[in-house]
Amino acid sequence: MKIAVAQPNVRIGDFEANAAAVLEWARRAKEEGARLLLCPARAVEGEPAGALRDHAEYWAQLAAALVRIRSEAPKGVCIVLGVSDRDGGDRGLVLEDGEVVADGAAAFAFDVDGVRMGVALPTLDAEALDRDVARLRDEGAGVVLLPDRLPFFVGGRRWAAALCGALARRHGVSVVRSQPVGANGSHVFEGGSWAVSATGETLGAAERFHAAVEVWDIDTSPGEGDRTISLPAFPKTPLLLAGEDTSDVIEALCLGIRDYVTKSGFERVVLGLSGGIDSAVVAVLAVRALGPDRVLAVLMPSRYTSTMSEEDATALAAALGIELRVVPIEPMVDAFTRALGGKLGGLAAENLQARVRGVILMALSNQIDALVLNTGN
Numbered sequence: 001m002k003i004a005v006a007q008p009n010v011r012i013g014d015f016e017a018n019a020a021a022v023l024e025w026a027r028r029a030k031e032e033g034a035r036l037l038l039c040p041a042r043a044v045e046g047e048p049a050g051a052l053r054d055h056a057e058y059w060a061q062l063a064a065a066l067v068r069i070r071s072e073a074p075k076g077v078c079i080v081l082g083v084s085d086r087d088g089g090d091r092g093l094v095l096e097d098g099e100v101v102a103d104g105a106a107a108f109a110f111d112v113d114g115v116r117m118g119v120a121l122p123t124l125d126a127e128a129l130d131r132d133v134a135r136l137r138d139e140g141a142g143v144v145l146l147p148d149r150l151p152f153f154v155g156g157r158r159w160a161a162a163l164c165g166a167l168a169r170r171h172g173v174s175v176v177r178s179q180p181v182g183a184n185g186s187h188v189f190e191g192g193s194w195a196v197s198a199t200g201e202t203l204g205a206a207e208r209f210h211a212a213v214e215v216w217d218i219d220t221s222p223g224e225g226d227r228t229i230s231l232p233a234f235p236k237t238p239l240l241l242a243g244e245d246t247s248d249v250i251e252a253l254c255l256g257i258r259d260y261v262t263k264s265g266f267e268r269v270v271l272g273l274s275g276g277i278d279s280a281v282v283a284v285l286a287v288r289a290l291g292p293d294r295v296l297a298v299l300m301p302s303r304y305t306s307t308m309s310e311e312d313a314t315a316l317a318a319a320l321g322i323e324l325r326v327v328p329i330e331p332m333v334d335a336f337t338r339a340l341g342g343k344l345g346g347l348a349a350e351n352l353q354a355r356v357r358g359v360i361l362m363a364l365s366n367q368i369d370a371l372v373l374n375t376g377n
Contacts (some may be wrong), residue, residue: 001115001143003218004029004037005204007193009211011263012046013058019044019065022079023072025213032215036112040180041082041090041122041149044069047180048187049084054133059086068129070098074167080119082147092119092147107132108137115220116140118173118353122148126163126231130170132252137171142198142222146177152188152252154245160192165200172198172225174218181211183259188252192349198223209251254289256332261290263369268370271359273297273317273324275309279375286373292321298371299326300328300357302333325364329356 006025010018024040029037041047044065045058054056062083073079085105094102094110100112107120118136123129133144144167147345150160160177168175174197181191181207195203195216204216241249261269269286273279286295299313317324333356337344344352365372 001037001112001218001220002032002034002215003143003176003195004032004034004213004215005176005178005193005195005206006037006039007179007181007191007206007210007212007214008040008041008043009259010046010180010184012042012049012184013052013061014046015044015065017062018046019068021070022081024266026069026077026079028213029215030077034077034215036078036080036117038145038176038178039081039147040178041147042084043081043147043180044083046184047149047189048185050185053084053086053088055154064096066093069341070095070100073098080145080147082121082149090121090147090149092121094119107136109136109141116142117220118144119197120144120146122146122150124150124234126234129163130167130231133167133171133173133175137173137222137225140222141173142220143174143176143218146175148177148179149189150179150249152190153235154237154241157190157248158193159232159235161171161194164194164196166229166231168196168198169200170227170229170231172223172224174198174203174220175217176203176218179206181209184255184263185260188256190248190252190255198225209255250285250288253285254333257285257289257373261294264371266369266371268296268368269292269373270296270298270361270364270368270370271373271375272361273299273313274304274317275299275312280312282323282373282375283316283320287320287322295320295322295324296364296368297324298361298364299324300329300360301326302329302353304353327360329353329360332356332359 026037075097080094082090094134109118112202118141120132164175176195179191179193180189191210193206195218197203206212206214297317361372
């Protein structure tokens, strides 16, 4: 069976646009001959919605969006997606031809053209997921669909792929996982949607850190399974990152910057560039995420700033192709000091310089409508 897997970048609470996106994915699925569309958990509402979930309007708009999807989706495409419930948990929904075919707050099975399928809900508890897949296999499912919402963390991609493979081989089922991509607030989703056969063969893998809709041929017949295959252990964050993990962290940070800026309605960012390592790293990430034309750097020297620091900041700005403004802070520091009796020293004087730099950055932020990027370690 051809199954379309959506890997969307969703905006929190934009129910109208998110519902329209689901409908577009369903149309694309039908055009490419897919019988089923799998969407990630909370694809209609976005994640994490936080305090928005405390408002009745949130649930009213979610319900309206689901009604629209049911009524406008193309005929002949079964849509599987996850939604949240009022208790903070997840529910699975199966929609087809204007009807709710199946609905559950726990794992459940359903039929598509005589093929038994299962839906398992997202969890970080591998043993709980293993029990769900075992029950679905016992109910005759040859395919288990996972509408997931796993945030990025170091080692998460390898763990999720290994878990899908182990579940497939342990229970003799194909496993298809749909995962969101993009950043919302403190959460970054890397994508990495995945399909694996009952023998552990990779049937499809979506590109990470990019939105996509993929169509894969999925083997729907159940296999024998081997319950002696063990589940992968949940990864621990290493003290030192390997090269591959470092690259992943960079991609996640750039995606987080890009989405936070654009989804918040900003066109540019501004940051303080000191000539040190921390601000240099942030400047490089900002340029990689947004491009040099959207990054403004500000060098704010004081009487304690070394010539080397100024030279390094200037050289970095030139190498990145970003605008650099120089705003000496000494006159402002002197004004604060005089206003406070002219007797600041030690920690008070050091912290005053940092606060003055913050005032400058926020003033520029308001003046040019740019988001301030923090460069603190």
